[in-house]
Amino acid sequence: MTDLEPGRRATMRDVAGLARVSHQTVSRYFRNEGGLKAATRARIDDAVAQLSYRPNLIARSMRTRRNGRLAVILPTVAFNPARLLAGATSAAHEAGYAVDVVSLAGGSTGRGEHIPELIGMGQFEGLLSYAPLPANVAESVDTGTAIVVSGDFDDEMRGIGKLADGSTVAAIIEHLAALGHRRFLHIAGSEDFASARARRRVYGETIERLGLRSLGIAGGNWTGEAGRDAIAGLSESDLPVAVVAANDLIAAGAVRASLDRGWRIPGDLSVIGWDDEPIGRFLTPSLSSVSVDLERLGRNGMLQLLAKVTKKEVALEDGPLYTILWRESVGEPTD
């Protein structure tokens, strides 16, 4: 490595000097605009290697007025976001963006003040949220910060077919009906989430379409207590034979309450959850669920955001996002 004042990182001009070209040529080299002679390129290659030069991204940001930073907002409840995050961040990193995760403890109250400030700081070019955002955030659109909320779960996606998770709910009910279930109960997630609204809506539509019977829609949050209480509160005189829960935690609560009432699962009651939490496979009975390709969901959400930010078309990855896993908690009803 060629000498430099110790502790100082090489700059573009150092590289230029060593390669006997101008700093601008080096700049072109790094933005690979093309139009460099092979010989020139080779000299720069060498110089870069010798100095182990890396472009200073901050200086670049300063000049281009793009900071290359995106924010991701995660809900503090419900599912494990690790893979979602893995997908989202890898997509962003591939596109040359950095991702700041803004986890929102303290619920939606603190969130309402925090997010507009984040945007106002001009710290981010875009914002990807997997949690519902308070309405006042919409104001900030005019500041030029792109916002995407939770991609595939959006209300507007209702028509989009295989991408929407609603159609998976329909498939679940169809399968349960084919097994002979007629009386259903849905235990829904928080109404704040578009995904919960979508599942709930499709549940109602499908029950009606197939001429089945719904004993109602319980729940309203993502907790196990919601599932437990929904079952515990049922009157002995009119019971469901199948429960469609909005996630595995709710489903586990429902299973527990059912067992406490002395019901057999399956047989007296079939239960299916959502998210395919790893632990579900090892419950007794093992829990039927829906495996969600969170990594792809994360990637696709981020790709949508990148499309907005870069104003280019970005091809979403397709392929099945949802896979229904039938396990022991679902079987033929005995009554």
Added chain:
Amino acid sequence: MTDLEPGRRATMRDVAGLARVSHQTVSRYFRNEGGLKAATRARIDDAVAQLSYRPNLIARSMRTRRNGRLAVILPTVAFNPARLLAGATSAAHEAGYAVDVVSLAGGSTGRGEHIPELIGMGQFEGLLSYAPLPANVAESVDTGTAIVVSGDFDDEMRGIGKLADGSTVAAIIEHLAALGHRRFLHIAGSEDFASARARRRVYGETIERLGLRSLGIAGGNWTGEAGRDAIAGLSESDLPVAVVAANDLIAAGAVRASLDRGWRIPGDLSVIGWDDEPIGRFLTPSLSSVSVDLERLGRNGMLQLLAKVTKKEVALEDGPLYTILWRESVGEPTD
């Protein structure tokens, strides 16, 4: 708001002009060095408000050569990192740092190449990892990037008492012994993790100290299959009466395999996990576990990193990190 060419954000010089001071005075105002006359400060207040000026953090970074960015590395396995992340990011944000989460899909192979590059880019002032790092990362210390691995779980922490999770393992075994359990089995997590090593070590020490009997240490990864196979592989002739699992998923696997063998839990076998996953409360039997204050763990990890980065002392938050939750899966042994 005073006029400006539309679409352009106000700069420090705009503020200075409006407040009839120099740009340097405005700079002082924002770095609150003190030494501003009240009247001057008031004029700047006004100008800032009128122009809705915000300092350009990128320009600041460029000059100060501090980018204010920290990276967090999460494991892709095991527990839900949402709260850990919430704690870590909030601590960083309070200190004026942004946090990029680098989730590591593809296991430790891809990681080995990716992380050194991240550091080499000079993109981050510090790195906080909750996953084990490959050895070659240590090289990068001399580049000036501070690195903290998984704070409280570190091997070096073994002596530190109430902060170490090892002492919780001791408390668990003591309680089980008091209930009458004598023959133990530990199902450990991945050896790559300091926390798994610590729990394993303290398990052995405590068994010996109390004169109990260990039937061995099984496992070696964080999956439910590890728990299931550990139980399924036991010989009928010499069985444990208590299982200490390294996390809830392993514990759930162990419970399932035990029930499949026709054992009663508790009675024939007591089982305790770790992490207090929400679903554990609703298992049958409900799963004893250890609740970890992940938010504080995240904060403390980040505070350690900030201490290294800023070279200042930072007071860690104290208070109990671990709480043992005794639920139905543990009871008096019947044999």
Added chain:
DNA sequence: TCACAGAAAGTGAACGATCACCTTCTGTGT
């Protein structure tokens, strides 16, 4: 051989802060 067009490379000024240094106030004591 020469004009000429397009490719390749160079020049100097931004971007918006902070730093190091310098100058001008302000109040105090004699």
Added chain:
DNA sequence: ACACAGAAGGTGATCGTTCACTTTCTGTGA
């Protein structure tokens, strides 16, 4: 009234890139 010190504020250079232009090289056809 004056010197003087410390507080308050100002000046110009600088960080490492990219942008907008300008200049030089290169190959082609007449």
